[in-house]
Amino acid sequence: METQLKAPNGKSWSQPRGLFIKNEFVKSSNEQTLTSVNPTTEEEICSVYAATADDIDQAVKAARRAFKHPSWKQLSGTERGVLMNKLADLVGEHAEVLAAIECMDNGKPYSAALTGDVVDVQNVLRYYAGYADKNFGQVIDVGPTKMAYTVKEPLGVCGQIIPWNYPLSMAGWKLGPALCCGNTIVLKLAEQTPLSMLYFGNLIRAAGFPPGVVNIVNGHGREAGAALVQHPDVDKVAFTGSTATGKEIMKMASSTMKNITLETGGKSPLIVFEDADLDLAARWSHEGIMSNQGQICTATSRILVHESVYDAFVDKFKSTVKRVSVLGDPFEESTYQGPQVTKTQYDRVLAYIQAGKEEGATIAMGGEAVSHKGKGFFVSPTVFTDVKPSMRIYREEIFGPCVAIASFKTEEEAVALANDTTYGLGSALFTRDLTRAHRVARELEAGMVWINSSNDSDFRVPFGGVKQSGIGRELGEAGLAAYCNTKAIHVNMRA
Numbered sequence: 001m002e003t004q005l006k007a008p009n010g011k012s013w014s015q016p017r018g019l020f021i022k023n024e025f026v027k028s029s030n031e032q033t034l035t036s037v038n039p040t041t042e043e044e045i046c047s048v049y050a051a052t053a054d055d056i057d058q059a060v061k062a063a064r065r066a067f068k069h070p071s072w073k074q075l076s077g078t079e080r081g082v083l084m085n086k087l088a089d090l091v092g093e094h095a096e097v098l099a100a101i102e103c104m105d106n107g108k109p110y111s112a113a114l115t116g117d118v119v120d121v122q123n124v125l126r127y128y129a130g131y132a133d134k135n136f137g138q139v140i141d142v143g144p145t146k147m148a149y150t151v152k153e154p155l156g157v158c159g160q161i162i163p164w165n166y167p168l169s170m171a172g173w174k175l176g177p178a179l180c181c182g183n184t185i186v187l188k189l190a191e192q193t194p195l196s197m198l199y200f201g202n203l204i205r206a207a208g209f210p211p212g213v214v215n216i217v218n219g220h221g222r223e224a225g226a227a228l229v230q231h232p233d234v235d236k237v238a239f240t241g242s243t244a245t246g247k248e249i250m251k252m253a254s255s256t257m258k259n260i261t262l263e264t265g266g267k268s269p270l271i272v273f274e275d276a277d278l279d280l281a282a283r284w285s286h287e288g289i290m291s292n293q294g295q296i297c298t299a300t301s302r303i304l305v306h307e308s309v310y311d312a313f314v315d316k317f318k319s320t321v322k323r324v325s326v327l328g329d330p331f332e333e334s335t336y337q338g339p340q341v342t343k344t345q346y347d348r349v350l351a352y353i354q355a356g357k358e359e360g361a362t363i364a365m366g367g368e369a370v371s372h373k374g375k376g377f378f379v380s381p382t383v384f385t386d387v388k389p390s391m392r393i394y395r396e397e398i399f400g401p402c403v404a405i406a407s408f409k410t411e412e413e414a415v416a417l418a419n420d421t422t423y424g425l426g427s428a429l430f431t432r433d434l435t436r437a438h439r440v441a442r443e444l445e446a447g448m449v450w451i452n453s454s455n456d457s458d459f460r461v462p463f464g465g466v467k468q469s470g471i472g473r474e475l476g477e478a479g480l481a482a483y484c485n486t487k488a489i490h491v492n493m494r495a
């Protein structure tokens with residue numbers, strides 16, 4: 001059920017391979033497995049057990065029993081918060097192993113995993129641990145002879161499905177508020193990155209969560225994911241991933257009218273006005289599309305630049321890419337960009353680059369498959385200029401290190417171009433004009449706006465989209481709404 005693994009940086013650990021159900025690692029019912037590949041070396045890391053529909057049923061049953069069991073149900077919010085803080089401490093103690101697993105399995109730089117993803121999980125757990133005894137209802141004045149009050153109660157068994165771009169973070173964002181409110185969980189990991197959150201199962205058990213409160217399974221989307229979404233005893237589904245799969249999930253969840261939260265795709269715009277600080281704009285817009293190998297739902301992948309500063313901005317953007325986007329072994333301290341997560345994603349990104357060429361966009365930089373020591377799914381950071389809004393590279397989510405830069409003449413045109421998309425996740429604008437900044441922020445059809453930055457994310461601030469980028473919010477106080485009911489209780493005090 002476990003295998004010894006060693007990362008290139010010398011870190012070694014015992015990697016669980018089972019399904020984590022009732023605080024135990026178990027085989028899948030038919031012993032099927034899936035194999036995780038290291039995208040830097042293209043070598044297999046190990047195989048893990050992959051859940052069947054029967055296994056999902058076992059995990060849901062475990063979560064239901066745990067939900068009703070006094071060892072969880074009778075815990076006060078304060079006591080749940082203590083468990084969550086303990087879990088956050090354990091994440092800190094195991095930070096180096098978690099970061100090494102993430103680097104090997106996903107291809108993201110080790111330093112980014114250690115100082116970004118792992119810290120994010122701790123922050124989110126601690127934030128919602130603090131809320132666990134502060135999420136209460138109201139007393140509502142309905143006159144002297146009656147009384148009404150509300151209580152916040154957990155939804156029940158939550159099915160949570162996460163993607164491969166931030167395995168630890170995405171799990172943390174979902175576990176934090178769900179545990180805070182007293183739910184129990186079946187978390188399905190992405191088949192491309194099955195390892196870090198399986199290791200995390202050890203920490204759940206060590207923190208002292210009763211068996212069945214958090215169950216963690218691997219498995220294929222169409223099999224294990226679909227079984228979880230369709231399971232009649234699951235009360236809520238929270239999903240992060242592609243818009244296409246999000247729509248499927250909405251349909252499947254309708255059979256028993258499950259509560260859903262969806263965080264899906266994006267094609268987020270970043271507007272550079274003529275009065276912008278171009279150095280600042282170049283720095284943030286580079287980060288906004290090139291970090292995490294461009295595999296970010298909120299990536300500001302469409303840059304709209306005022307025509308008077310277009311050439312100057314493109315020059316600064318290109319020199320930022322040259323200086324910052326160092327490709328290579330993600331375990332090297334100097335590496336900024338590792339490989340794309342899988343061969344499938346690598347092929348998909350390269351196909352978009354080809355489409356951009358065929359549609360007549362100019363490749364101002366990059367646009368090539370590259371390798372490290374002859375291996376790996378690396379794509380050079382790619383800058384498209386002369387991009388027209390009709391082009392696929394302008395309209396569709398590429399999910400790679402590729403940016404489309406177009407120009408505009410007026411503020412009105414910039415807003416219209418920015419909003420000309422079925423998505424509405426992030427958006428950014430650069431200007432020194434305070435009035436314009438706030439005016440445009442309100443005009444942008446997006447769940448989040450960054451003024452003079454891009455892709456700022458903070459556990460205290462709500463995260464989520466409008467239009468086809470999703471439903472509901474994660475993080476912040478708003479994130480609690482996704483995991484509790486407000487029950488109204490009426491009391492008659494007249495004889």
Ligand code: NAI
Nearest residue numbers: 162163189190220221222225226241242245264265297399
């Ligand atoms: P996906 O949306 O299909 O997969 C995400 C998760 O959903 C995985 O855990 C997967 O197993 C599960 N899943 C897949 N089909 C399912 C189904 N029918 N029922 C239940 N669960 C299911 O995304 P995929 O195929 O890995 O990536 C394709 C594209 O999606 C990417 O190129 C990118 O554009 C987008 N994407 C967006 C993400 C985001 O953060 N918004 C994250 C990952 C992918």
Ligand code: MG
Nearest residue numbers: 036037105192
């Ligand atoms: Mg992998």
